[in-house]
Amino acid sequence: MPKYNSDLRGDEGVDFDPPTPEEVAFDDVVENVIYLFQQVSRSQETASALSEAMYSLDLQMSRRGMYRPSRAQRDRLLVAAVEAYAAAMRRLPDECPRVSIVTGVSVLLGLICYRAADDANRAARSPDFLPNMKAFARMFRNELHNLCLAEEMSTRARGQVHPRWVSQDARTHVSNSKH
Numbered sequence: 001m002p003k004y005n006s007d008l009r010g011d012e013g014v015d016f017d018p019p020t021p022e023e024v025a026f027d028d029v030v031e032n033v034i035y036l037f038q039q040v041s042r043s044q045e046t047a048s049a050l051s052e053a054m055y056s057l058d059l060q061m062s063r064r065g066m067y068r069p070s071r072a073q074r075d076r077l078l079v080a081a082v083e084a085y086a087a088a089m090r091r092l093p094d095e096c097p098r099v100s101i102v103t104g105v106s107v108l109l110g111l112i113c114y115r116a117a118d119d120a121n122r123a124a125r126s127p128d129f130l131p132n133m134k135a136f137a138r139m140f141r142n143e144l145h146n147l148c149l150a151e152e153m154s155t156r157a158r159g160q161v162h163p164r165w166v167s168q169d170a171r172t173h174v175s176n177s178k179h
Contacts, residue, residue, distance in 0.1 A: 104140030
Protein backbone atom coordinates (compact mmCIF):
# COMPACT_ATOMS: atom_id res chain seq x y z
CA MET A 1 0.00 0.00 0.00
CA PRO A 2 1.41 3.42 -0.90
CA LYS A 3 2.59 5.53 2.01
CA TYR A 4 2.64 8.91 0.27
CA ASN A 5 0.33 10.61 -2.18
CA SER A 6 3.26 10.83 -4.59
CA ASP A 7 3.37 7.02 -4.52
CA LEU A 8 0.23 7.01 -6.66
CA ARG A 9 1.71 9.06 -9.51
CA GLY A 10 3.49 7.85 -12.60
CA ASP A 11 2.67 5.71 -15.59
CA GLU A 12 2.77 2.45 -13.66
CA GLY A 13 0.82 3.86 -10.71
CA VAL A 14 3.95 4.07 -8.57
CA ASP A 15 6.42 6.90 -8.25
CA PHE A 16 9.72 6.12 -6.62
CA ASP A 17 10.53 9.74 -5.90
CA PRO A 18 11.11 10.48 -2.24
CA PRO A 19 8.22 12.03 -0.34
CA THR A 20 7.85 15.77 -0.55
CA PRO A 21 8.46 17.89 2.56
CA GLU A 22 4.72 18.56 2.65
CA GLU A 23 3.95 14.83 2.69
CA VAL A 24 6.41 14.27 5.51
CA ALA A 25 4.90 17.20 7.43
CA PHE A 26 1.43 15.72 6.95
CA ASP A 27 2.66 12.37 8.27
CA ASP A 28 3.85 14.24 11.36
CA VAL A 29 0.40 15.81 11.75
CA VAL A 30 -1.27 12.39 11.59
CA GLU A 31 1.21 10.91 14.07
CA ASN A 32 0.66 13.82 16.46
CA VAL A 33 -3.13 13.40 16.37
CA ILE A 34 -2.74 9.64 16.99
CA TYR A 35 -0.41 10.39 19.90
CA LEU A 36 -2.96 12.79 21.39
CA PHE A 37 -5.70 10.15 21.14
CA GLN A 38 -3.40 7.66 22.87
CA GLN A 39 -2.87 10.17 25.68
CA VAL A 40 -6.58 9.94 26.55
CA SER A 41 -6.05 6.53 28.14
CA ARG A 42 -2.73 7.54 29.74
CA SER A 43 -3.64 10.93 31.16
CA GLN A 44 -5.02 11.66 34.59
CA GLU A 45 -7.06 14.35 32.85
CA THR A 46 -9.13 12.32 30.39
CA ALA A 47 -11.53 15.12 29.47
CA SER A 48 -8.74 17.56 28.75
CA ALA A 49 -6.77 15.02 26.71
CA LEU A 50 -9.78 14.03 24.59
CA SER A 51 -10.74 17.65 23.99
CA GLU A 52 -7.18 18.48 22.93
CA ALA A 53 -7.05 15.50 20.56
CA MET A 54 -10.36 16.47 18.95
CA TYR A 55 -9.28 20.09 18.62
CA SER A 56 -5.97 19.10 17.06
CA LEU A 57 -7.70 16.84 14.54
CA ASP A 58 -10.04 19.64 13.53
CA LEU A 59 -7.34 22.29 13.40
CA GLN A 60 -4.65 20.27 11.65
CA MET A 61 -6.79 18.50 9.09
CA SER A 62 -9.09 21.33 8.09
CA ARG A 63 -6.39 23.56 6.65
CA ARG A 64 -6.90 24.44 3.02
CA GLY A 65 -4.65 22.39 0.77
CA MET A 66 -3.99 19.81 3.49
CA TYR A 67 -3.38 16.27 2.32
CA ARG A 68 -5.99 13.65 2.99
CA PRO A 69 -5.12 10.75 5.21
CA SER A 70 -4.31 7.57 3.30
CA ARG A 71 -6.40 4.48 4.02
CA ALA A 72 -3.71 3.23 6.39
CA GLN A 73 -3.55 6.60 8.17
CA ARG A 74 -7.34 6.78 8.33
CA ASP A 75 -7.47 3.31 9.86
CA ARG A 76 -4.79 4.17 12.44
CA LEU A 77 -6.67 7.37 13.33
CA LEU A 78 -9.91 5.40 13.69
CA VAL A 79 -8.28 2.78 15.94
CA ALA A 80 -6.72 5.49 18.12
CA ALA A 81 -10.07 7.32 18.34
CA VAL A 82 -11.93 4.12 19.29
CA GLU A 83 -9.34 3.40 21.99
CA ALA A 84 -9.79 6.96 23.26
CA TYR A 85 -13.56 6.37 23.28
CA ALA A 86 -13.14 3.22 25.38
CA ALA A 87 -10.94 5.10 27.85
CA ALA A 88 -13.42 7.98 27.99
CA MET A 89 -16.28 5.61 28.75
CA ARG A 90 -14.29 4.11 31.63
CA ARG A 91 -12.69 7.23 33.03
CA LEU A 92 -14.94 10.24 32.51
CA PRO A 93 -17.10 11.06 35.54
CA ASP A 94 -20.81 10.35 35.66
CA GLU A 95 -21.48 14.08 35.16
CA CYS A 96 -20.67 13.43 31.50
CA PRO A 97 -23.65 11.52 30.12
CA ARG A 98 -22.57 8.38 28.29
CA VAL A 99 -24.82 9.33 25.38
CA SER A 100 -22.71 12.48 24.97
CA ILE A 101 -19.53 10.41 24.79
CA VAL A 102 -21.07 8.03 22.24
CA THR A 103 -22.36 10.92 20.13
CA GLY A 104 -19.14 12.90 20.42
CA VAL A 105 -16.91 10.03 19.42
CA SER A 106 -19.29 8.98 16.63
CA VAL A 107 -18.96 12.48 15.22
CA LEU A 108 -15.20 12.24 15.61
CA LEU A 109 -15.11 8.97 13.64
CA GLY A 110 -17.28 10.55 10.96
CA LEU A 111 -14.90 13.51 10.69
CA ILE A 112 -11.90 11.22 10.32
CA CYS A 113 -13.64 9.30 7.52
CA TYR A 114 -14.73 12.53 5.85
CA ARG A 115 -11.18 13.93 5.94
CA ALA A 116 -9.90 10.75 4.26
CA ALA A 117 -12.71 10.55 1.67
CA ASP A 118 -12.14 11.31 -1.98
CA ASP A 119 -13.90 14.16 -3.77
CA ALA A 120 -16.70 11.91 -5.05
CA ASN A 121 -17.57 10.65 -1.57
CA ARG A 122 -17.44 14.15 -0.14
CA ALA A 123 -19.67 15.48 -2.94
CA ALA A 124 -22.25 12.77 -2.22
CA ARG A 125 -22.83 14.28 1.23
CA SER A 126 -25.13 17.15 2.05
CA PRO A 127 -23.43 20.56 2.01
CA ASP A 128 -24.44 20.80 5.67
CA PHE A 129 -22.65 17.59 6.64
CA LEU A 130 -19.24 19.04 7.51
CA PRO A 131 -20.45 22.21 9.28
CA ASN A 132 -22.94 20.15 11.30
CA MET A 133 -20.34 17.53 12.24
CA LYS A 134 -17.91 20.24 13.29
CA ALA A 135 -20.67 21.88 15.38
CA PHE A 136 -21.47 18.58 17.12
CA ALA A 137 -17.76 18.03 17.77
CA ARG A 138 -17.47 21.52 19.24
CA MET A 139 -20.47 20.90 21.50
CA PHE A 140 -18.82 17.74 22.83
CA ARG A 141 -15.51 19.55 23.33
CA ASN A 142 -17.43 22.21 25.28
CA GLU A 143 -18.86 19.48 27.53
CA LEU A 144 -15.36 18.13 28.08
CA HIS A 145 -14.09 21.62 28.88
CA ASN A 146 -16.91 22.09 31.38
CA LEU A 147 -15.79 18.88 33.11
CA CYS A 148 -12.25 20.27 33.31
CA LEU A 149 -13.51 23.51 34.84
CA ALA A 150 -15.66 21.63 37.36
CA GLU A 151 -12.65 19.52 38.37
CA GLU A 152 -10.50 22.62 38.83
CA MET A 153 -13.19 24.23 41.03
CA SER A 154 -13.50 21.04 43.06
CA THR A 155 -9.73 20.90 43.52
CA ARG A 156 -9.68 24.51 44.71
CA ALA A 157 -12.54 23.81 47.13
CA ARG A 158 -10.50 20.98 48.65
CA GLY A 159 -7.53 23.34 49.00
CA GLN A 160 -5.37 21.20 46.72
CA VAL A 161 -3.17 22.16 43.83
CA HIS A 162 -4.46 20.96 40.46
CA PRO A 163 -1.78 19.13 38.39
CA ARG A 164 -2.30 21.50 35.48
CA TRP A 165 -1.34 24.48 37.66
CA VAL A 166 2.07 23.10 38.57
CA SER A 167 4.94 23.37 36.11
CA GLN A 168 7.01 20.30 35.27
CA ASP A 169 9.98 21.88 37.09
CA ALA A 170 7.92 22.24 40.25
CA ARG A 171 6.68 18.62 40.00
CA THR A 172 10.24 17.39 39.61
CA HIS A 173 11.38 19.52 42.57
CA VAL A 174 8.57 18.22 44.78
CA SER A 175 9.19 14.58 43.85
CA ASN A 176 12.96 14.98 44.35
CA SER A 177 12.49 16.61 47.76
CA LYS A 178 10.49 13.60 48.99
CA HIS A 179 13.50 11.30 48.61
